[in-house]
Every structure is written in structure tokens, then in C-alpha cells.
Amino acid sequence: MAFEGLAERLQGTIQKIKGKGKVSEQDVKEMMREVRLALIEADVNLKVVKEFVKKVSERAVGVEVMKSLTPGQQVIKIVQDELVALMGGEQSPINFNNKPPTVIMMVGLQGAGKTTTTGKLANVLRKKYNRKPLLVAADIYRPAAIQQLQTLGKQLSIPVFALGNDVSPVEIARQALEQAKEEHHDVVIIDTAGRLHIDEQLMDELKNIKALKEPDEVFLVVDAMTGQDAVNVAQSFNETVGITGVVLTKLDGDTRGGAALSIRAVTDKPIKYVGMGEKMDALEPFHPDRMASRILGMGDVLSLIEKA
Amino acid sequence: AKTRDSFTSKVNDLVARYRKVDEDFFEELEELLLQADVGFETVMELMDKLRFEVQRKNIKDTEGIQAIISEKLVEIYEAGEENITELNMQPNGELTVILFVGVNGVGKTTTIGKLAHRLKSEGKSVVLAAGDTFRAGAIDQLQVWGDRVGCEVIKQSEGSDPAAVIYDAIAAAKKRGADVLICDTAGRLQNKVNLMKELEKVHRVISREIPDAPHEVLLALDATTGQNALVQAQTFKEATNVTGIVLTKLDGTAKGGIVLAIRNKLHIPVKFVGLGEKMDDLQPFDAERYVYGLFAEGLEKELEKLDD
Numbered sequence A: 001m002a003f004e005g006l007a008e009r010l011q012g013t014i015q016k017i018k019g020k021g022k023v024s025e026q027d028v029k030e031m032m033r034e035v036r037l038a039l040i041e042a043d044v045n046l047k048v049v050k051e052f053v054k055k056v057s058e059r060a061v062g063v064e065v066m067k068s069l070t071p072g073q074q075v076i077k078i079v080q081d082e083l084v085a086l087m088g089g090e091q092s093p094i095n096f097n098n099k100p101p102t103v104i105m106m107v108g109l110q111g112a113g114k115t116t117t118t119g120k121l122a123n124v125l126r127k128k129y130n131r132k133p134l135l136v137a138a139d140i141y142r143p144a145a146i147q148q149l150q151t152l153g154k155q156l157s158i159p160v161f162a163l164g165n166d167v168s169p170v171e172i173a174r175q176a177l178e179q180a181k182e183e184h185h186d187v188v189i190i191d192t193a194g195r196l197h198i199d200e201q202l203m204d205e206l207k208n209i210k211a212l213k214e215p216d217e218v219f220l221v222v223d224a225m226t227g228q229d230a231v232n233v234a235q236s237f238n239e240t241v242g243i244t245g246v247v248l249t250k251l252d253g254d255t256r257g258g259a260a261l262s263i264r265a266v267t268d269k270p271i272k273y274v275g276m277g278e279k280m281d282a283l284e285p286f287h288p289d290r291m292a293s294r295i296l297g298m299g300d301v302l303s304l305i306e307k308a
Numbered sequence B: 001a002k003t004r005d006s007f008t009s010k011v012n013d014l015v016a017r018y019r020k021v022d023e024d025f026f027e028e029l030e031e032l033l034l035q036a037d038v039g040f041e042t043v044m045e046l047m048d049k050l051r052f053e054v055q056r057k058n059i060k061d062t063e064g065i066q067a068i069i070s071e072k073l074v075e076i077y078e079a080g081e082e083n084i085t086e087l088n089m090q091p092n093g094e095l096t097v098i099l100f101v102g103v104n105g106v107g108k109t110t111t112i113g114k115l116a117h118r119l120k121s122e123g124k125s126v127v128l129a130a131g132d133t134f135r136a137g138a139i140d141q142l143q144v145w146g147d148r149v150g151c152e153v154i155k156q157s158e159g160s161d162p163a164a165v166i167y168d169a170i171a172a173a174k175k176r177g178a179d180v181l182i183c184d185t186a187g188r189l190q191n192k193v194n195l196m197k198e199l200e201k202v203h204r205v206i207s208r209e210i211p212d213a214p215h216e217v218l219l220a221l222d223a224t225t226g227q228n229a230l231v232q233a234q235t236f237k238e239a240t241n242v243t244g245i246v247l248t249k250l251d252g253t254a255k256g257g258i259v260l261a262i263r264n265k266l267h268i269p270v271k272f273v274g275l276g277e278k279m280d281d282l283q284p285f286d287a288e289r290y291v292y293g294l295f296a297e298g299l300e301k302e303l304e305k306l307d308d
């Protein structure tokens, strides 16, 4: 039950305007209806879709034919370009502190992939950046959350700081930061419990952890399959706790991943990594252009333009 | 149908506050539904039905329209069937087997804990099977729930064959004369062919041991999930003949509207909703209440905005 990509959706309109020298308002309107639909089916938030379509329409009306492209092709290109631009354009590196340790906090809804990503991220930091991370088990609520992180730590041979379920997460984080200094860890990654963005008490807990020592990165971990609600979640976490970046997980699935666009639009924070599997090596840097094509359901935009 | 009446009157009150039920009103409804993740196709179908009904009955006054709206909303969900939330329990003295399936992190294990608690409080003896031998800490997590609820957990070591665990668990449950066996499985994305095959094998082992089993195959769906949930439902249904859905994390701000589309297209009913992380946070699905939450709360918000 895969959804039709934008390419298929636009074929009809594109055929119609093929011979024209200019794209009329009516042509754009027709195409934008399809763009709107494709984005909604890709789970981009409706409000974000509306703004996006408005912006693209303005650019598309009256577009002159470039020598190499037909008007239809050009409209697709505008859509693609705007989408990539909205998604951040460039890849965004990790923000390291020049006075170690660099502190990274993982936050997000329940089951998003925080603990798994904590392990993966530590693995990347050690392998690619030659760092010596300490993982902090600050989820005292979820059954066996600590064991989960400890198991991952063991798999990776990366130490995990834990004080059990009876010490507050803030205190755990405080002691972990001390230990990191003593043992010369240059990165500390704090795995926090999943929580709803509307849970004030637990959101306060995050603020208190954050107040110990301003983290260099606060990553909002978001499930790529998230639907319309992504905007509420991202906005709340960003406003109440303050995030510096996003990790989009479970992108090895077949979701279009429109949440990426929604989150970006409401927080303006970069997506830094994507989770591509359950294993500890399945974390990759985020590519805005690939994500744009994925959301539009177009494997390769160039081949689409050739077809059109 | 006491709930139906109160639901209807609530919707009536609400709709009455919109003085005109005109195109604007329909558009408002349409957008609310899209933002609840119902999905474009189902929303369009529903709006068509509403418009058609309004025309057919030549309704001009708002009162008549109100009744139709509330009626159609529930109708599209219930599709003439009643009591579809009941679990298929075997007669006393026979073992009922319930299998949980779903993608990663949606709430399978937690729901198993809650369901075990619910069944136990109805006087049933329950055994749990730790069929997730893959994810770090998964067995420990289920064991914590088993301890909490007070039921035995049949398990093997991490990395062992899930089908073998389930096979053992069936034997153990039979031997103990348990009423219900609930089987946990590892989360898996539906596009992972090998993992879906593994799940089919688990299903096969259960049916081989007890011909009518599993008596329920419950798909856990995260209410925050967007359109991909439809693909999930379809693929898991093909692999394991899903009999019902548990819609988890409805205590957040997401509405899980995709279950309307799933019900509409695949005829899988929602049996329970998850409303938190505690033992008691599981409730039988109530279509009227759910539909009310889907539409009415949104309408209320829009009205508040208008009032301001």
C-alpha cells in the first residue's frame, strides 16, 4: 500500500504544460494541489504544508523556460530546492566543547530510540572522532532501562554510569559529570527517560539536569514514522527544554518521513543524524537532499526531470 | 446506548455553536481530521458521505446536520459490527494464547504487562513468554512486569530462537493449567522480510501446538504514528493474521486517527487503548469516546480561538 510519489502525481499536469513557454497561475495551482497531497500523505504537518505550498507557488508562477528544462521540470525543481533549503541545506556536525567533557543529552517521547541512539552515538564518537565517551543511565522509570543501556555498553566496551532506580536522575547526572572528569572522559552522553511533552513534572526534570552544566548538545530523538503530532512534540521540547539538534530514528523503515520537515519548520534546529537500524553501527549523518526526495517519494529527482 | 446519546448531544451542542454548517464548517472538519492523522483518502470519503447525506435529506437547518455528523462518524468506524472489542477467550480449562506484534518501540511489552494485570484482576491465571530475545534488556523488562503483576515469565537467554521460547512457554503454560499465555515478540519494521518471516514462524509454532491458536494476534500501534501505520497493519496482517489493535500512547497529544483508515480498509478493530505507563493504564476501546476526542476536542479548540 505504498503511496504514489509526487512524480506519478504530476505526470498529468506536466504533460499538459509541456509545450508552453511560461507556467500560468492555473498550471501552478494544479501542480500545487498534487504537491500538497503528496506532502500530507508523507506526514508533513498540514500547517507546514500550507506555508510551504504558498512559498513555492509564489516562486513558480511565471517561471520562464530554462533552456535545459521544461516548465514542468522546473516547478519540480523549485519544489525540491525549497524542500532541501527548508531542511537545512548543509550537513551539521556535532558541537564539541573545547573544554572537555562535551555533554550530550538525549531527550524525547517514549520509545523513540533514545537509549539505542545513545549507544550508536558513543560508537560513532569513539570510532570517527577518537573520543572516550561515558554513558549515563538516567532513566530510572522504565523497567530495565538501565540494564538495556548497560547491555549496549558491554557490547561496545564503553563504560556506563548507573546508580540504580532509587537515585534521582539529576543526582545521577551530577555524579556522572564528576566521574567523567576524574576518569578523563571527553564526552558524556546522558540517556533520559522517555516522556510526554505535556508532562510538566518530567519536563522540569530535564531542565534540572540541563542546569547542572549547560549541555553542548541536546538531541531530540524522534521516530521517523511520527505523524501530524511531530510539530507539537518538537515545539514543546524546544520551548521548554531547549534542543540543539534532532536525531531521526527508524529511517530504515518505509515511511516517507515527513516529520523531518515539520520538525525543522517549527524548531529551525538541524537534523544531525539518522538511525538506520537496531544495531550499534546503524547511525548515519543526515542528508537533506536525500530526505527531500524521500518525502516527495522520488528516488532520484534528476531521473524524474528527465522523464517529464 | 447511553454513551451514544451523551456523545451525540455533546456533538450537537458543539455544532450548534457554529451558526452555519456551510463549506467553511466542512473545511474545518476536514482539516481537523487530517491533523489527527486520519489520512487523506479516508477523510475525503467521510466528507463525501457527510455532504451526500446532507444533500439527500435536503437538510437546511443546523439541527438536522448535527445528528448526521455524529452518526456518520461512529458509523464509519463501527461498520455495523458490535462488541468487536471483546477478546476471543477460550472456555474455562482451556489455554488462550495471545500474540503481540508490532514495529519497534510502540509499546508491546508494556501493554503485555498491563493486559496481564487486567486479566489477573478478572481472576485468570496468566503466563508471559519472553519472545523478544533480540533487543538489549527486553527479557529483563518483561520480567519486571511479570514481578509487578505477579505472573510467571518463561524465558531463555538473549539471542536464542524466539520460536523455541514460545514453544517452551506453551508447554509450560499447559503444564501449569494457566488460562492465558501472552507472548512478547521483538519489535520489527514491516519492510524487514527476514524478521517478518521469523514472526510467521512463531505464529506457525503456536498454531501447530494448539490448532485454533493464537486466539488473538494484537498489533500494537503508537498513536503518534502517521500514515505508515496503515502499511504496518497491512503487512503484519498478512504475516500473522492480526485480529485486533492496541492503540498506545493516547495520553499524549496525538490522536491516532489512522485507525479509522485501518478499520475502513483492512477491517481490523481497535481492542484497547494505552493511556500511560502504569499497570492500570489500559482501557477497552470505546468508539464513541474516541471519535468524540478526534473531532470534538479539535472543534472546541477552534471555537475558543473564534471566541477570543
Ligand SMILES: Nc1nc2c(ncn2[C@@H]2O[C@H](COP(=O)(O)OP(=O)(O)OP(=O)(O)O)[C@@H](O)[C@H]2O)c(=O)[nH]1
Pocket: A108, A109, A110, A111, A112, A113, A114, A115, A116, A117, A139, A142, A145, A192, A193, A194, A195, A221, A249, A250, A251, A252, A253, A274, A275, A276, A277, A278, A282, B104, B105, B135, B187, B189
Ligand atoms: N529499525 C530500527 N529500530 C530502532 C532504531 N532506533 C531504535 N530502534 C528500536 O526502537 C525501539 C525503541 O528504542 P529505545 O532505544 O529503547 O527507545 P527509547 O527512546 O530509549 O525508549 P524509552 O526509554 O522507553 O523512552 C527498540 O526496539 C530499538 O531497537 C532505528 O534506527 N531503526
Ligand SMILES: Nc1nc2c(ncn2[C@@H]2O[C@H](COP(=O)(O)OP(=O)(O)OP(=O)(O)O)[C@@H](O)[C@H]2O)c(=O)[nH]1
Pocket: A110, A111, A142, A194, A196, B102, B103, B104, B105, B106, B107, B108, B109, B110, B111, B132, B135, B138, B185, B186, B187, B188, B220, B248, B249, B250, B251, B252, B273, B274, B275, B276, B277, B281
Ligand atoms: N505515555 C505512554 N507511554 C507508553 C504507553 N505504552 C508504552 N509506553 C512507553 O513506551 C516505551 C516503549 O514501550 P515498550 O513496551 O518497551 O515498547 P515495545 O513495543 O515493547 O518496544 P520494542 O520491544 O523495543 O520494540 C516505554 O517507555 C513505555 O513505558 C502508553 O500508553 N502511554
Ligand SMILES: [Mg+2]
Pocket: A114, A115, A116, A139, A142, A145, A191, A192, A193, A194
Ligand atoms: Mg530508553
Ligand SMILES: [Mg+2]
Pocket: B108, B109, B110, B132, B138, B184, B185, B186, B187
Ligand atoms: Mg518490547
